Amino acid sequence: MRFDLTVNGSKRTVDVDPDTPLLWALRDELNLTGTKFGCGIAACGSCTVYLDGEPTRSCQTMVEDVGEAKVTTIDALSGKPAEAVQAAWRELDVPQCGYCQSGQIMAAAALLNENAKPSDEDINDAMDGNVCRCVSYHRIRKAIHRAAELMEA
Amino acid sequence: MNFFVPQNVSKPSRRGFLIAAGGTTAGLMIGSNLSLGTAEAAKTAEGAFNPFVIIAPDSTVTVLSKHLDKGQGAATGLATLVAEELDASWDQMHVEFAPANAKLYNNLQWGPYQGTGGSSAIANSYTQYRSAGAAAKEMLVAAAAKAWGVPAGEIKVEMGKISHSSGKSGTFGEFAAAASAMPVPEKPALKSPDQFAYIGKSFPRLDVKGKTEGAPIFALDVKRENMLVATIARSPKFGGTVKSFDATEAKKVNGVVDVIQIPAGIAVVAKSTWPALKGREALTIEWDFSKAETRSSDQLFEEYRELAGKPGKVFRSTGDAEAALAKADKVVEGDFEFPFLAHAPMEPHDVVIEFDGKTADIWTGSQLQTVDQYVTSKTLGIELPNVNIHTVWAGGSFGRRAIYDSHIVGEAAQLAKAWGKKQPLKIVWSREDDIKGGYYRPMYVHRVKAGLDADGNVIAWHHRIVGQSILTGTPFEALLVKDGIDHSSVEGVTNIAYDIPNMHGELHTVKVGVPVLWWRAVGHTHTAFVVETMIDDLAKAAGKDPVEFRMGLLKKKPRHMGALKLAAEKAGWGSDAPEGRFRGVAVHESFSSYVAEIAEISTSEDGEYKVERVVCAVDCGVAVNPDNIAAQMEGGLGYGLGHAMRNEITLTDGEVDQANFDTYEPMRISDMPNVETYIVPSTEAPTGVGEPGTPPVAPAVSNAIFAATGTRWRRLPFTKNEGTGS
């Protein structure tokens, strides 16, 4: 079946079964590989994209349910919080293997978008769904605080 | 993993570091006798040595990393070594993975194998990569001297600039082609440590930018023209085989192209990933479990416990432990249990393979390139040099990608052979495939008895270990299993750091049909826990402070002492812990690095605990990149902590009970303590940091719990102990 999607600001059409997770439509059909596969059951956050700005697990979002929602992926992430997050991530060398980091960055930028000065508690709440098997959490926490500073400046 | 013994060390060759370059790209390829400036080309360089450095006309310095980088920063580390001796500027540095070629890119600690593991990447490459950089610099200087008509000795190289006092200056790129025609320095001079500009300072990792943008650097991101995607249904019990299968429903799934039986199971080949996963769900398979492992983990533990009561094979005997125990003033005993553990790297396994009947090309996060090549060549019936491994960045490993039987790549080769068409295939594993897929850290049971004399001196230690051997039955058995003792079962006990006059160790190696593998820090993951909690119990029995008690037993181990002292000082050991906080300490050497950790926990009335802070001190010789060392300590101890808190793989009638991150619940950010890492200053040769941060954390936490509650947790994960609030 054909579905019209709005992805990173452009109209894209995918021809897949309706139950295809958005994750695989993005990766396999649209060649947007920044969004990663980690669990397929909404337990790790690697596949985080935005639907109308809301962080969403693309492995558990079927293509037929996307509808008119605007899809944003790491491949085209932009805006002040996102840039601050990426800059802080680089400054503090957050990534190890890097495989989880697309999802981490999507989640962190969404947090800063809502809350420009998050506390450690806020960070735990917003980021607990994003697994990092390399355990870069210590730096993720520091980098989110640093990104908040960068946004202020 | 320390699966290749270093006895077979081959010395870095002094010969042939720098040979001609030029050719189409007019680049300078250091260490190879090729005239081509690309990494791919180097694979044809039979007989060449150490092709590690390419300099392009635009002055980009490409370092060819012979090691996989699966998150530990090895690629950046190798680039640092080259940049140091080359006096390059950091922004001209670039790193790529070298092609598979054991002659050129072998691990110098392992002999004739290319591979990464045992925290050896920097250790084995330290002189090799520095020499490659130094040689390149000498050739650039010689070329500039000739062009400018000045003595080479008057030329300076600084931050990627070549200059002379006359005011002449140039870039690396300008001289790259000419430099390649210069004679090869026999022994390039290396800097002394006081001249270091890079080593010992923290330069940003070269891979970080891409990793913040979702760059397509992993095998899952590899796309070849016309590529199909496959999943494989494997036996739910280890050792089971396919009796019969029905693919009718699977073939009805839109996008499924074919269903093929291979030795590994039933493969579903599809146009893309989702139909490959869905098609597999629709398969009906009848399995033959007649040769499968069908025991439950409870039953295995029962059997292990029973064996722990009986004498085993002696792996260490010093003095007379039994007699000393009989005379001891106080005896401390402990029974310890450790579960199977999955590595669960963040990127589930994936391999892309293209086979045209003669040559196979493979894209994967290859950790043992030589073994991957060997298994593929045998499976496909082609010559080993016709297997091209394109190593790509790996989304974690923790040991899981370094597989003695290369079964992940091997299955891909099985399928490519059965498929029989040139069309490329990507084999994708789901998380369930990974968690249920075996190759675990083995289960272990330890039984220990130790005795103190009336003055509180440890006079006896009797230690029994029961568990599977990782290496018995593998091609590495001959190398690493000596007289029935697999070193990886006993490391950390057999070489216990503490000075104990009467020490006796025995091992029972059991046979279980579950494939097992090295898991970040291998044997130390259980031995450090046992030794460090026993020592804590002994300190308590002797009425001594745990740090002081350890110091007394480590007099002949200055590097253990140095790390312990630094951690104690930085953690404020000796002063009171903050209100409601309790501290525990552990120190352990693994992979020749010495790590002390002090965990600070808080507890609540319902028996919950939280690890608030970990102070870590590490002695890993020369600290090549201190910030990366800190990152590895944070990650290594976090990895150990998460598993100690709540992870186990259990079996019911041979089937794995866990499936995904809902039932194998990973460490999350809210579990993460604040970590402070301190590095012991050292001029010793650098040693690894990927693994050594892991072993001390679980015992440090158990010791803090003990300090808080007086209860000793000896079963892993901690949720298995009384009073864990779970």
Ligand code: FES
């Ligand atoms: S892949 Fe979607 S949450 Fe893990």
Ligand code: FES
């Ligand atoms: S950086 Fe490897 S999983 Fe997060």
